[in-house]
Amino acid sequence: MLLGFLVDLNNCVGCKACEVACKAENEVPVNSWRLRVKYVDSGVYPEVKRSFTPMRCNHCENAPCEKVCPVSALHYLPNGIVNIDKDRCIGCAACMMACPYGAIYMDPETNTADKCTYCAHRVEGGLEPACVVACPTEANIFGDLDEPGSKISQYIADHRDVRVRKPEKGTRPKHFYTGGGASHLEPLASKREEGPGLFNRIGKLDKVGGD
Amino acid sequence: MGPLTADAPMLQASTVTLDVLHTGVLWGWYVTMNMWAKSVGTGVLLVGVAMMHRYGNSRAFYRRWMPLVGFVFIQVTLLFTVLDLHQMFRFWHIFVFPHRTSAINIGAWLLTLYTGLLGVMIVAWWKKHERLYDRLLLPTVVVAFFATIYTAALLGQANARELWSMPTETAQMLLAATLAGSAAFLLLGAPSDEESVSLGWVLSLSASVALVIFIGEVVFAPGKSEEAEYVIHTLLSGRLGVLFVSGLVIGFVVPASLGFFSAKVNRPVALRFAAVAGLAGLWMVKHAWLIAPQLLPLS
Numbered sequence: 001m002l003l004g005f006l007v008d009l010n011n012c013v014g015c016k017a018c019e020v021a022c023k024a025e026n027e028v029p030v031n032s033w034r035l036r037v038k039y040v041d042s043g044v045y046p047e048v049k050r051s052f053t054p055m056r057c058n059h060c061e062n063a064p065c066e067k068v069c070p071v072s073a074l075h076y077l078p079n080g081i082v083n084i085d086k087d088r089c090i091g092c093a094a095c096m097m098a099c100p101y102g103a104i105y106m107d108p109e110t111n112t113a114d115k116c117t118y119c120a121h122r123v124e125g126g127l128e129p130a131c132v133v134a135c136p137t138e139a140n141i142f143g144d145l146d147e148p149g150s151k152i153s154q155y156i157a158d159h160r161d162v163r164v165r166k167p168e169k170g171t172r173p174k175h176f177y178t179g180g181g182a183s184h185l186e187p188l189a190s191k192r193e194e195g196p197g198l199f200n201r202i203g204k205l206d207k208v209g210g211d
Numbered sequence: 212m213g214p215l216t217a218d219a220p221m222l223q224a225s226t227v228t229l230d231v232l233h234t235g236v237l238w239g240w241y242v243t244m245n246m247w248a249k250s251v252g253t254g255v256l257l258v259g260v261a262m263m264h265r266y267g268n269s270r271a272f273y274r275r276w277m278p279l280v281g282f283v284f285i286q287v288t289l290l291f292t293v294l295d296l297h298q299m300f301r302f303w304h305i306f307v308f309p310h311r312t313s314a315i316n317i318g319a320w321l322l323t324l325y326t327g328l329l330g331v332m333i334v335a336w337w338k339k340h341e342r343l344y345d346r347l348l349l350p351t352v353v354v355a356f357f358a359t360i361y362t363a364a365l366l367g368q369a370n371a372r373e374l375w376s377m378p379t380e381t382a383q384m385l386l387a388a389t390l391a392g393s394a395a396f397l398l399l400g401a402p403s404d405e406e407s408v409s410l411g412w413v414l415s416l417s418a419s420v421a422l423v424i425f426i427g428e429v430v431f432a433p434g435k436s437e438e439a440e441y442v443i444h445t446l447l448s449g450r451l452g453v454l455f456v457s458g459l460v461i462g463f464v465v466p467a468s469l470g471f472f473s474a475k476v477n478r479p480v481a482l483r484f485a486a487v488a489g490l491a492g493l494w495m496v497k498h499a500w501l502i503a504p505q506l507l508p509l510s
Contacts, residue, residue: 033231036230036231036510037229038227038229038230038510039227039228039229039230040225040226040227040228041225041226041228042224042225042226050228055510064368064369064370064371067312067313067368068312068313068314068315068365068368068369069310069313070304070305070309070310070313070315070316070319071301071304071305071308071309071310071316072308072310073308088301088304088308089298089301090296090297090298090299090301090302090304090305091296091297091298091299091301092295092296092297092315093237093238093297094313094315094365094368094369096237097237097238097369097371097372097505098368098369098370098371099370099371099509100370100371100509101371101509101510102371102508102509102510106237106297111297111298112297112298168436169370171370183225187438187507187508187509187510188437188438188441188508189225190224190225190226190227191225191226191227192226192227192230192508193226193227
């Protein structure tokens with residue numbers, strides 16, 4: 001079994017239901033994301049277009065984060081998921097330096113690295129990841145890449161524009177996209193202004209939760 | 212200070228309007244201190260042994276300072292390594308749950324071994340066990356060599372960070388060590404004028420070759436990828452431009468020039484000035500080189 005993800009960008013409407021479901025399912029702290037949806041605007045009014053790209057860990061077959069982790073906190077599960085053991089993590093951030101997709105963050109509550117695990121705990125119980133369940137347009141497709149009859153394998157076989165992010169890095173991602181262009185998948189294809197212009201600027205909270 | 216970003220050098224027709232903010236610089240000056248102190252800590256062994264080989268009658272000077280300076284600076288390296296961890300009290304996990312493919316793990320073992328060897332050398336020097344000291348020299352130099360270059364392997368594993376994975380990084384680490392090691396001995400005061408000149412040559416040659424490699428890297432890297440071009444732009448004319456370029460001048464041009472021309476000026480003062488400039492500039496360049504790739508947006 002080799003689990004993978006595919007996002008049909010033609011179907012994504014940028015509702016962020018996946019993002020919210022992920023946060024709720026995995027108790028992701030404020031100002032941190034395992035999964036996020038990037039918005040890119042192009043064109044000049046009235047000919048404007050907004051595109052959406054959900055981004056999460058790519059669960060690479062040749063994961064640089066797994067290689068560089070000095071304590072094997074990042075490790076492979078038999079189903080191909082790159083999992084993380086937060087109790088073992090020493091917080092060196094080497095995985096964050098190694099991941100070309102910016103998919104790993106430092107959990108501000110535990111001071112350890114964290115990332116999408118394809119909801120390994122749900123998958124183990126026979127459930128789909130929370131983001132897949134929450135998606136209203138079935139843009140998120142999850143399944144076994146080793147099984148030719150699975151929905152994801154069929155989708156990859158039926159579409160000619162299946163892409164991965166940064167294939168030149170040699171990481172062999174198990175996260176695919178269809179219907180996307182450079183502005184969806186390449187960081188430098190779009191102008192990016194940090195600060196207030198990026199309209200989800202969120203400050204860090206000193207304290208999370210009640211007394 | 213606002214969020215750290217680089218100026219995009221290329222023209223883009225679309226704009227990212229919603230995404231998480233750039234995570235910023237995670238490996239900051241603690242990591243720079245780690246690399247800088249390690250250059251001194253291993254450099255004194257690499258340069259010191261060569262000097263002992265060349266100037267046998269000054270062995271006492273090098274036999275005393277090599278392990279002492281090496282030990283102190285490796286402790287500084289380890290201190291900043293541990294301080295930089297978000298879970299510093301789990302540092303021991305590295306030894307209990309070792310991951311052999313990780314350069315960090317290999318480096319931790321190397322530095323621990325190096326510390327141990329230096330510790331025994333200090334005891335041997337203190338107790339005047341010359342035979343033991345001499346037996347430890349070769350293995351300690353070998354460990355010092357690998358402790359110097361493991362950081363290049365670590366940077367090479369940082370797949371997301373352009374420039375760090377340049378093949379020349381190993382040579383840069385070794386040159387940083389010989390530069391820092393020779394500078395340390397010049398500041399400690401070489402036993403003779405002849406040795407000062409030799410150390411000056413090591414300093415200036417290290418600085419010259421490192422400078423040439425840096426120039427080659429910034430000239431050729433932009434052709435490698437769009438990301439590399441972005442990082443080089445940040446390094447040369449973005450917000451790190453002043454730090455990097457002045458670091459190159461202070462740390463490499465000044466020591467290289469003073470080393471070459473030291474015979475015609477007031478040698479001890481000029482060489483000590485070159486040593487201080489070399490150590491200061493090395494820190495500046497290492498820091499800029501560390502920060503720039505972290506300003507590259509990944510999403």
